[in-house]
Amino acid sequence: MSGAAFETIAGLVRTRAGIVLGADKAYMLDTRLGGLMREHGLESLDAVAAKLRAPASERLAAAVTEALTTNESFFFRDGKPFDHLRRILPKLAVARSGGQRLRVLSAACSTGQEAYSIAMVVEGLGLAGRVEVLGTDLSTDVVRRAREGLYSQFEVQRGLPVQMLVKHFRQEGAQWRVSPAIRALARFETGNLLADLRSLGTFDVIFCRNVLIYFDAPTKTRVLSALAGRLAPDGVLYLGGAETVLGLTDRFATVEGERGVYAPVVRNLLAG
Structure with a gap:
C-alpha cells in the first residue's frame, strides 16, 4: 500500500467518523x-x-468507515457508572414534574449491550414507564444487531450477572435474546456524533x-x-x-468522588 493510499483511507475515516488512524495502525x-x-472486486488497498477518489464512491466510503470503526462493547462495562446511574435516576425522576419521561442516550452504542444494561437498571428501579433509552451508532450493521438483541454465550458472559441473564434473557439455541420487556425500553438509530445532534432532542443522561x-x-x-447542548x-x-x-x-465539571462522571457547569448538583 502506498503512502497516498493510506492517507486517502485514513483521511476518509477521520472526516466521516472522527477516528484518527496513525501510521502505526496501517x-x-x-x-x-x-x-x-x-x-467489491478490488485487489489492493x-x-x-x-475508487474512493472517484465519483459515486459513497457506498464504498460508508462500508470502509464501518469496517474501520471499533465496535467493542459488553454488558455493565466497568460497573461503577451503572451504580451511579442507579442512584441518580430516582432523583431525576422526582425532579421531573407531571410524570415527564426521562431520556437516556447511549452514544456509539455498538451492538447494544450498554443500552440494554441501562434498560435493566431502569427496570430494576421500577421506572420502566418513565424512561426512554436511545442507542445510536454510525454503523448500520451494529444497529441492526442491537435491535435484534441476540447475543452469543461469550457476549452474555462479559459483565452480565447470572441473575440478570436468567431474568432478562431467553435462550435460543446457542444464543440468548433480550426479553421483550427490556427490548421495549430501548430503541436504536443510526447516528454520527460528528453530525448535527439537535434532532435527537434533550437528554437527562448521556453515556x-x-x-x-x-x-x-x-x-x-x-x-x-455538541453533547453539552443536548444535556x-x-x-x-x-x-x-x-x-x-x-x-x-x-x-462540564467533574462530579466529586466519581470517576468519569460529569455534570453541566450551570448546575452541578448531582454529586453523590
Missing part, C-alpha cells in the same frame, strides 16, 4: 478491509483508495464511554460541545475511565 487496513475488497479515545483533541472538544441542566454525562473533559471544554 496493519489494520489489510485485516479489516479484506472482506470488503473481495466483495491502492485500488480501494483509487458516551470509550469513544473520545479515538478522536484528536479538536474533535473531542467538538463532540463534548439537561441537571443531567449527567458518563465518559470512559480513561477519558476526561479537562483541557477540552469548560461546559
Whole structure:
C-alpha cells in the first residue's frame, strides 16, 4: 500500500467518523478491509483508495468507515457508572414534574449491550414507564444487531450477572435474546456524533464511554460541545475511565468522588 493510499483511507475515516488512524495502525487496513475488497472486486488497498477518489464512491466510503470503526462493547462495562446511574435516576425522576419521561442516550452504542444494561437498571428501579433509552451508532450493521438483541454465550458472559441473564434473557439455541420487556425500553438509530445532534432532542443522561479515545483533541472538544447542548441542566454525562473533559471544554465539571462522571457547569448538583 502506498503512502497516498493510506492517507486517502485514513483521511476518509477521520472526516466521516472522527477516528484518527496513525501510521502505526496501517496493519489494520489489510485485516479489516479484506472482506470488503473481495466483495467489491478490488485487489489492493491502492485500488480501494483509487475508487474512493472517484465519483459515486459513497457506498464504498460508508462500508470502509464501518469496517474501520471499533465496535467493542459488553454488558455493565466497568460497573461503577451503572451504580451511579442507579442512584441518580430516582432523583431525576422526582425532579421531573407531571410524570415527564426521562431520556437516556447511549452514544456509539455498538451492538447494544450498554443500552440494554441501562434498560435493566431502569427496570430494576421500577421506572420502566418513565424512561426512554436511545442507542445510536454510525454503523448500520451494529444497529441492526442491537435491535435484534441476540447475543452469543461469550457476549452474555462479559459483565452480565447470572441473575440478570436468567431474568432478562431467553435462550435460543446457542444464543440468548433480550426479553421483550427490556427490548421495549430501548430503541436504536443510526447516528454520527460528528453530525448535527439537535434532532435527537434533550437528554437527562448521556453515556458516551470509550469513544473520545479515538478522536484528536479538536474533535473531542467538538463532540463534548455538541453533547453539552443536548444535556439537561441537571443531567449527567458518563465518559470512559480513561477519558476526561479537562483541557477540552469548560461546559462540564467533574462530579466529586466519581470517576468519569460529569455534570453541566450551570448546575452541578448531582454529586453523590
